[in-house]
Amino acid sequence: MDKLVIKGGKKLQGEVNISSAKNSVLPILVATILNGNNCTIENAPMLEDVFVICEVLKSLKANVSIDKINNKVKINTANLFDNDANDELVRKMRASFLIMGPMLGRFGNFKISLPGGCNIGTRPIDLHLKGLSALGAEISVGHGYVEAKAKKLRGSNIYLDYPSVGATENIMMAATLADGETVIGNAAEEPEIVDLARFLRAMGAQISGEGTDTIRILGVKDFKEVVYKPIYDRIEAGTFMITAAITKSLIKINGADGVHLKPIIAKLTEMGVAIEINENSIIVDGRKKLNPVDIKTMPYPGFPTDMQAQMMSLLCTVKGTSIITETIFENRFMQAVELKRMGANIKIDGRSAVIEGVDTFTGSEVTATDLRAGAALILAGLTAEGATTISDIYHIDRGYVSIEQKLKGLGADIERVSS
Ligand code: EPZ
Numbered sequence: 001m002d003k004l005v006i007k008g009g010k011k012l013q014g015e016v017n018i019s020s021a022k023n024s025v026l027p028i029l030v031a032t033i034l035n036g037n038n039c040t041i042e043n044a045p046m047l048e049d050v051f052v053i054c055e056v057l058k059s060l061k062a063n064v065s066i067d068k069i070n071n072k073v074k075i076n077t078a079n080l081f082d083n084d085a086n087d088e089l090v091r092k093m094r095a096s097f098l099i100m101g102p103m104l105g106r107f108g109n110f111k112i113s114l115p116g117g118c119n120i121g122t123r124p125i126d127l128h129l130k131g132l133s134a135l136g137a138e139i140s141v142g143h144g145y146v147e148a149k150a151k152k153l154r155g156s157n158i159y160l161d162y163p164s165v166g167a168t169e170n171i172m173m174a175a176t177l178a179d180g181e182t183v184i185g186n187a188a189e190e191p192e193i194v195d196l197a198r199f200l201r202a203m204g205a206q207i208s209g210e211g212t213d214t215i216r217i218l219g220v221k222d223f224k225e226v227v228y229k230p231i232y233d234r235i236e237a238g239t240f241m242i243t244a245a246i247t248k249s250l251i252k253i254n255g256a257d258g259v260h261l262k263p264i265i266a267k268l269t270e271m272g273v274a275i276e277i278n279e280n281s282i283i284v285d286g287r288k289k290l291n292p293v294d295i296k297t298m299p300y301p302g303f304p305t306d307m308q309a310q311m312m313s314l315l316c317t318v319k320g321t322s323i324i325t326e327t328i329f330e331n332r333f334m335q336a337v338e339l340k341r342m343g344a345n346i347k348i349d350g351r352s353a354v355i356e357g358v359d360t361f362t363g364s365e366v367t368a369t370d371l372r373a374g375a376a377l378i379l380a381g382l383t384a385e386g387a388t389t390i391s392d393i394y395h396i397d398r399g400y401v402s403i404e405q406k407l408k409g410l411g412a413d414i415e416r417v418s419s
Helices: 022-034 048-059 087-092 094-107 126-134 165-175 191-202 234-246 262-271 305-315 335-341 371-383 403-408
Strands: 002-007 013-017 038-041 063-067 072-076 109-113 138-142 145-149 157-159 181-185 206-208 214-218 226-228 250-254 274-277 281-285 321-325 345-349 352-356 365-367 387-391 413-418
Touching (some): 022 048, 022 165, 094 109, 094 126, 094 145, 094 165, 126 138, 126 145, 126 157, 126 165, 165 191, 191 206, 191 226, 234 250, 234 281, 234 305, 262 305, 305 321, 335 345, 335 365, 335 371, 371 387, 371 403
Parallel strands (some): 038 226
Antiparallel strands (some): 002 387, 038 072, 109 145, 181 214, 206 214, 250 281, 345 352
């Protein structure tokens, strides 16, 4: 298994290019199930999760080709048929559950393994199923599977108990082939929802309201060929913004979108980080002394839960007391245990973490427990005294394209070693 070895304390400089958003590309690849024509996704991030969702589509007999040189994924689902998706793959990555809506919409019947939970929480799917049954599907759950049946989905008014990103995506995709209009109330407003809606519209869907809490979808009969370029990854961009802050460096981040990054920009500015927002890039200057702040994760446009672990690493190095409240997932402080091995002073109390800043991290052997916790350990390693070795970095490879190459390009002393 590969490991990352980081020698901390280096000042960084230069520019980094952000890849396309993992959490856009995954639902967009799934949405090709609806469309029996050629779909081309350009500038696709060559990530483990993208390869897994392509394998899931192949298990449904989709024609998938991944061009790793030109970062393109071409999919044709004309020959798709409703056999069961590969259970092992579905359990491996919960985003695979997003195929339920499109498969139900296209075939009127689909059975899939219940998605596993993951380290950060149980990750229920009740809101997905409630939405699909509101569209007329008959849902049955048993023996580790969920099956949905509907001769023809019919548009409906759905009000989500919680603005779930995945439930909004599943319902939105299914509704594009339903009879009549569907209104999703209390919908998720994340930029990745907007990107999926734009992709669906590009292939002929009739959707409006994406990016607000009310999305309207008018069912259509069929779709057309589409070529699409997803948005940049705001969480990768935010991770590199914190890279600049934690190493007290000045870095230019190309592809960063100042609108999508508003909650992160607001918090880092509050801490004293100097941020310059340009058309397609952001310059982050973390060279000044920083102040502690409190963070509360919320659905977009609040502070993103996917940036919580990275922020924890930064706050561990800022003198004073900071409090992080994680309101989205019930077990998303696992990075704290590893950060404490590196000398952090963190007290966890349920959904809150109280952080007392320390002078510096000390390099240690640590383990990535999930994608963003792994990113947090890299950030801590970049500023730690001595060497930090991070194992189980397959978690990190799920969501960051060549992260050690990008950091090396900024002057970091980081190596990927095979053990
Ligand atoms: C998406 O997960 C992202 N994943 C997550 O990113 C992200 O953390 C999350 O949205 C929140 O922004 C992808 O887009 C592939 P949710 P998702 O449904 O859709 C509860 C990363 O690091 N809930 O908005 O699963 C759920 O338990 C990953 O890139 C229900 O109760 O998130 C959680 O507490 C991690 N019932 C909350 O809602 C449901 O039916 C948010 O979940 C669905 C969700």
